[in-house]
Amino acid sequence: MTGIIQWIKEVFFSRHDSALSPEELQAVFRARYRHFRALLTANNTALQAMADLELALQSKQTFSMAFVRARTTAVTVNVYKMVNHLNEMSGGRYRKLENILARINADIDAIVEAVPPVRSGEHVVPLHQVDRNSVDLVGNKMANLGEIANIPGMETPQGFVITVSASDYLLEANNLNPEILRLLQPLDPENLAAVYEVSAAIQRLITGSTLPADLERKIYSAYADLEKTTRAGVTVALRSSALGEDTTGATFAGQYHTELNVDPEFLGQTYKEIVASKFTSRAMLYRMKRGYRHRDVAMCVGCLAMVDSVVSGVVYSRDPERPDTSWCVVSVVKGQAVKVVDGTGTSYLLLVSRQPPHEVIQQEVTQQTGNSGEQVPLDLLTPRQIATITEAALVLEKYFGIAQDIEWTIDTRGRLIILQSRPMVYAEKGEGECHLQDEPDDSSAPPLLTGAVSASAGVACGPVFPVRSALDMLQFPKGAVLVVQHPLPEWAPILNRAAAVVAETGSIAGHLATVAREFKVPAVFGVPDALKTLSNVESITVDAARGRIYTGRLEECIVGDVQQPDLMAGSPVKRLLQNLMEFMTPLNLTDPHSPYFKPGYCETLHDITRFCHEKAVAEMFKFGDRDRLHRHAAIRLVEKNVSLDWWVVDVADGIREGVDLSYKMIHMNDIVSTPMRALWEGISAFPWQGPPSVCARGFGAILFQSTMQPGLDPAVGTALTEKNYFLISKNFCNLSVRLGYHFAMIEAYLSDLRTERYVAFTFKGGAADAKRRAGRITLISDILSRYDFRIDQKGDSLTARIEKRSIGFLQERLKILGYLSVHTRQIDMVMNKQESVDLYKNKFLTEIEQMLD
Template sequence: MPAPQTADSGLFVFSKELFRRWTYQVFAPGVLLREKYNAFRELLRFDDACLELIAAIEDIHYGQAAVDWARVVHLARRLRISVEEMVARLTRLSPAHHLDLPEYAKKVDFYVQMALDVPAGDMAPPFVVPLPEVAGDAARAGGKAANLARAGRLGRVAVPPGFVVTTGAFRYFLEAGELRPKIDRWLRRVDLARPNELAEAAAEIRRLILGARLPDEVAGPLAEAARALAVGPDGEPLLLAARSSAVAEDGRASFAGQYESLLDVPPDEAATAYLRVVAGKYAAKAITYRVLTGYADEETPMAVLFLPMVPAVASGVLYTRDSADEDAPMAAYAVPGLGADLVGGATTPERLALSRRPPHILLDRHTLDAPVLPEAAARKLAALGLALENAFEAPQDVEWVLGPAGALTVLQSRPMAVEGAPAVAPPPRPDVPPLVVGGGRASGGAAAGTVRFAATVLDVADIPPGTVLVTPTLPPALARAADRLAAVVAVAGSRAGHFASVARELGLPVVTGVEDAFHALAEGAVVTVDADAGAVYPGRVASLLARPRQNRPSEGSPVAERLGRLVPLIAGLTLTDPASPDFAPSRVKSLHDIVRFAHEKAVTEMFSLVGPGARGLASARKLKSHLPMTMYLLDLGGGVFESAAKDKELRPDQIRSAPMWALWSGLAADDTPWPEGPPITDDTAFDQTSGGIFASDSKHLASYAVVSDLYAHVMLRFGYHFTVVDALCGPAESQNFVNFRFKGGGAGYEQRTLRLSCVRRILTHFGFTVRTSGDLLDASLARVPEHLVQKRLAMLGCLLAATRLLDMRLSGEADADAWVDRFLARTDR
C-alpha cells in the first residue's frame, strides 16, 4: 500500500513534474506537445464520464429514475474517481498553475462522502431478547415487534408471548459472512426500469443469504429460545410463527406483505426459518417497495419476531378509522380460521362497521355466508382498537385472532394510511356510459391506462408503464409492478389486504369485487378507473383525471433527504464565467464546479501558444465570421489550406477539414435559423447569467476545434449550454463516425429537458442512436458513407444554431411539437 501523500511529498511530486516539463520544453518540445495533447484527450474522456455520472444522479434526484441507494453510492464513487483523474490530468497539462485545486477538491469530496454516509448501526449482543423488553425500541426490534410489545404493556390488550432476534444479529450475520459488499454489488444494479435485472439481483442475494452459515453467537440463543417458546402452559408442544420485523416496517411505510413470514415452524427449524425471513428482505417485491418509499437497505435491517401459533376460530383486520372523517366508523374485516387469505388479497371477507364511540354499536354487516365475527366480539375488538389508537396517537391497522374460548389476541398494530373521503367529481359526459359499476374502493383516486389481463402477463417486464391491470385477486407481489401500474381492477380482494395498504401509500387506484372484470373490459383498450366510485369508463375521462394526485411516496423519505444534501455538492454549478476573478479553485462548491474549472483551464492551456514560434504544433487561430460566436481552430495537419499556413486569423473558406467544413456550412447557411436573443439591453450581463452564446472575443469564452483533413473535434460554448462534436469523414465508410454531446442550458431543469426531447426526436429522425440522462444527451452515427456524414454534420450545424436559447422559449409540450415540425420541414427539403 503506498504511503499517504503529505504536503512535502506533494511539493516534491510537483517540483519533479515541473522540472521534467522544463527539460522537455528546452530539448524536446515535440515530445512535450504530444504528451500535453494526450493528457488533454484523457482529461476530455474523464470530463465525458463526469458529465454522464452527474446527469445520472440528477435523474435519480428529480424522479426520472428509481434505483437502490447502493447505485447512488456507486455512481458517486465513480464520479469522485473521475474528478480526481481530471485534476491529475490538469496538473500534467499545467504543473505550474492551479496548485491549490487538489486541496479544494479534497474538501468537496469530503462533504460528498458525508452526504453519502448511512450510519452503520449497532451489532452488539444480546442477539435474542424477550418480546416485552423491546417495547417501543424499533431500532433494535423493528417496527412490528416494538409496536406489539408496547401494545402488550397497555394491560387490556392481550398479545402472545414471544422473542425477537434483533437487528444487531442481522448486522452481525452479514458481517461474519462478509455478505454486505456482495449484497451491495447486486443492489447497485437495481433500477426499477429494468425489472429483469432486479429479479436477477434479488435471486442472487437470497441465494447468498440462504447459503450462508448462521454464526453460533446467534444460532445458539435462537435455538434455546425457540425450544422454550414451543412449550404451552400445560406442557403441550407448540409450533411457532416467524414474522418479519424490519426497521421502518409498520412505521412511515407499512411494508405490508412485502417481507416473508412463516407459520407452523417446528422449534428445531427456527434457524432455517430465521434465514428465510432474512432472505425475504431481498425479494423483488420488497426491494421495489423499499426503493419506491425511499429507504436505503442499511436503513431497514431485519429483526425476526417469533410467536407461538395461536388457535383461531376467526381472524382478520380492524381499521380504527377508515377515512379522514373523525366520526367515520371503524371497519372490521373477518374470515374463518387464520387470515392468510385475507391479508394476501385472495378472498373477499366479511365487513363490519362499528361506531367509534362506546359502546361501539354494530352499524352494518356485509357477509357472503353466515356471520364470522360475533357482535359481542366485534364490539370488544373495537374497544381494543380505540385503546391502541389512543396509545399510539394515530389511527391503527390491527391484526387480530379470535380464539376458541372467545378471547381476542392482537398479533400486530401499526399506523395506517388514512385516505380522505371519496372524491366528489363532476359526472362524466352523458355519452360516456361506464363499463363497470358497483366495485369496491380498496384504494382511492382516478387514473387512465391500457387494460392488461394478469393471465396474459407472465412477468413484470411484460407490463408496460401505464397499465390498468385486471386480476383475479390482489396478492402482495403486485407491489413489484407498482411503478408500472396506473390502476388495478380485481375480481376478489378487499381494503384489508396487504396490497391494498401498499396501493393507498403509493396513491394507486384499486377497485375490488368486480366479478365480471375479465368480460366487461377488453384487453388493449384505454380506460379510466374511478376507484372512489368503484367504476371504470371507456377512454380518458378528463373530468375524473383532473383531480390532484398524491405526492410521490419517496418525498420526505431518508433517501430524498440525503439526495437533497448530496445533489448540490455533486451537480451544483457556481463557476459560470471563466473570465471572472471568482473562477478559481477557492470558489468551488461542488464536483461539477471542479469538472467545469478543470475543463476550462485545460482548454485554455491546450490552445495557448507553445513556446517561441509554437514549435511542434500549430497554434490556435481565430476564425473570422458573421456568426454570433467566437471560435478558434487548432490544426493538427491538413485541416486548413496551405495558403493559410501563415495567416494569424482564418476565414471559413480556408477550412480544408471535411467534417469541420460540413459542420460550419450548417452553422453558417443562409437559411439557418439563428434566433434573436431575448430583449435584454445589458448583453454582457446576460451572457454571464443565461444560456446565451458568449459573444466576447475572450478565448475563455470561445468555442474551439481541433481539426485535420478527415477529423474534427469541436467544442462549442453556448453559455450554460455546451456541445461537443467528434467526427471522422473520409472515403473509408467503415471508419466514419459522428459522436455528438449536448448538455445544459440557462433555464430550469424541466425546460432544459424539454429542449433535450426536441433534439432527441430530430436526431432519431435522422438515424442517430440517442441516449439521454437528465439534461445530457449523447448521440452517435457510424459506418455510413462520406456524403451522408457531411449531410448529417450540416444538419447538426443548423440544429445547434436553432437550439440557441430554445430552453427559454419553450413553454410546454405543444411548443416543443410545433418547433420540431418546423425544423424537420426546413431540413428535410
C-alpha cells in the same frame, strides 16, 4: 500547414524549445491536443453523470443504489482523468488538485461505503420487556406490539423477540454478508428474472446456514419460559419485524413472511426462513423502489404464542379512501386474520361510527367466495364486540397520534387480542384526484362490470393482462391492467408496472390493497369471474372510485393529473444521495478572473471540472497572453453580410491544408471543421433584423441594469469578450460569443465514436431586468426542448446538452444554436409581454424549420 507549425513554435516554444524541428513541434502539439480532447470528453462524461444524479434527486422516479454507485464512480473517475490530463498539458502545474480531489473522494467514499454500526444487545428479549424505545433492537412491529401490551385494557399475545443482533450474528457467523453483497450490488430492478434468481440464491444461503449453538440455546430457553406462562408444547407464530418497517409512508405490508402454528422442533429452521424472507423477490424489489438498501433493513422475529382465534380481521381507524369521514372500517373473517391480509379469505366489511355507541353504518360482503368456496355468515361479531374493536382502534390511533391499520383476533374466551398495529396508508387530500369526470353514457357504453370494491382510488386504462404465475409476472408489460384471482402480496413486484389492478377476491384491508394505495395504482377487488369475463377483452378502463370497469380506453373522459408518488422521499438512498451531492454539484468557482479561482478553493467535484476546463483552454490556447494569441493564432473570418467580429483559432486540421494564412484572414470555404460549418450555417441563415423597438420603460430598465451590472457592459472587456472566437479542429468547435449584452458558449465534439459526441450550449445574461431575462431564457429553453436538448435552467442562465447522436443529427442542432445565438440578441427587452414572446417564438420556429428544410 507552415503557418500552423510557425504558430505552434512561437506560442509554445518561443523561449525554450526553439531547437525542436517543425515535425517534433507538431508531434508535441498533437500530444497536447490529445490530452485536451480527452479532458473535454472526461468533462462531458462527469457533467452528464452529475446531471443524471441531480435529475434523479429532483424527479419522483425511483433509482437504485447501483445507479448511485455507477454514476458516482463515473464522476470520480472522470474528474480524476481531467486532473491528470490538465497536469500532462501543463507540465504538472496543478498537482495540488490531486490532493484536493483525493480529499473530496474520501468524503464521497465515506458516504457511499458507510457501514452501519455494529448492533449490540440481547439476542432474545421477552415481549413484556419491549416498548417503543426498543425499536432499534426488535424492529417497529414488535416494538409497537410491546408498547400496546403496556396500554391498560389492551391485550397482545405472549412471546419473545429474536432481535436484530441475533440475525446479524447468524449472518456474521456464517460469513454470508460478502456473498450477499456480491449478488445484490449489480442487480437491475427492472430485470425481474435476475431478481428472482438472486432472491432464491440468497434465501438458500440463509436457510442452509448453521444456527449458532448459543443462539439456538437462547431461543429454546425463551420458548421454555413461554411454555410456563401458556401451556406445554404451545405452537407459535413467527412474525417478521424488520427495522425500518412500518415507518410512515413505507409500510412494507406483506413483504416478509409470517409462519403460523410452528411446532417447537421447527423453531430454528423457521426462524432462518423468516430472516431469509428479507430477500424474497417482492421484498427486494419493494426496497429498491422505495430507496432502501440491504443494509438499511435488518430482520427481527417475533415468536408469539398462537391464539385460538374464533374470529379475526383488520380495522382501519379511518377509511383509507375517505379519511375525512366519521367511521372506522372493520374487515371480519372467520378464524385467523391472515385470510384478510393475503386476500384469499371470505370476509365482510363493516363501516362503524367513530362516535359511541359505535353503530354499524353499513355492512357488505366484500368477497362472495374464497378459496374454499365458503359462505361467510354476517353475524360473526356481536354489537358489543364491534364496539370494543372500534374503541381499541380509536385508543391506538390516539396513542400513536396517527390513523392505524390494526390486525385483531377474538379468542375462544371472547378476549380481543391485538396482533399488530401500524400507521395507515391513505391518499392525502389533494392527491389521487384523477377520476372520470362525466360518467360515460350508460346507454352507449354501459360498464362491463360493476360493484367492485375500491381498494385504491383513481382511474386508469390499459390492455388486459391476466397473471396466474410467476412466469406470467416476468412477461407483464408496462402499462397493462393486472388481472388476478386473488390479490396476493406476491403480485406486489409488478405494481409499479401496472396501470391498474383487478382481482376476483380481496378487500381493502389486504396487503396488496395497502401497497396499491402506497404506489397510487387504482385497484378494484371482489370482481367475481373477472379473469373469465375479461379474457376476450383487449383493453379496459378501471374507475376504481366507483368500482366499475368499462370496455375500451376512455382516456378522453379522464380528468385531473395522475399524481405520481415520490416513493423514495426520505428514504435512506435518497438521503445518501442528498449528502453525496454536497460534494459533487455545487459550483463555487464561477468567475475565472476572480482571485479565488484557484485549486485551493475547489470544494466540490464540479469546482474541479470547472477549474480544469478553464485552465485546459488557457493551456491550449494561451489566452492569458493575448498579444501572442492575436499575433500568431487568431485569423479573422471574412464573410459578406456578417457585421460582427469573428475570429478563428485552428488547433488541428480545422482549416483546409494549403491555405495561405499570411494575411490573417480566412473565408468559410477554407474551413473544414464540421461543427463550425454547421454552426455558421445557423448564424448566417437569416440576417439579424436589429434590436426590437422598446418602450421608454424597457429602455430605462436597460440603462439601470447597465449601471448595476458593469459586467454586462460590452465595453468592459475580458479575454473572451472583445471578439468572438471559434476554436476549431476537424471535429471540434468551441464558440465563445458575446452578442450585445448576453454571453453564449457553444461547444461541440463530433467524434467518430458516438459515445464521445456532444453539443453543449451555455447562455447567460442580458440587459433587461431579471424577469425579462428569465423570459428570454424560457423562450430559448422551450425551443431547444422541442429539438431534443436536455435543459437546465436557473434564473437567467441556461445550459442545454445533447449527446451520443448521429453526426447529421448534431449538425442540425448546431445550426439551431447558431441561429438562436444571433437572433435572440436584445429581445429580452420585450420579454415582459406574452404577445412578444409568442411572436418571437413563432418567428424563430418558422425560420428554424425553413433552415432545416
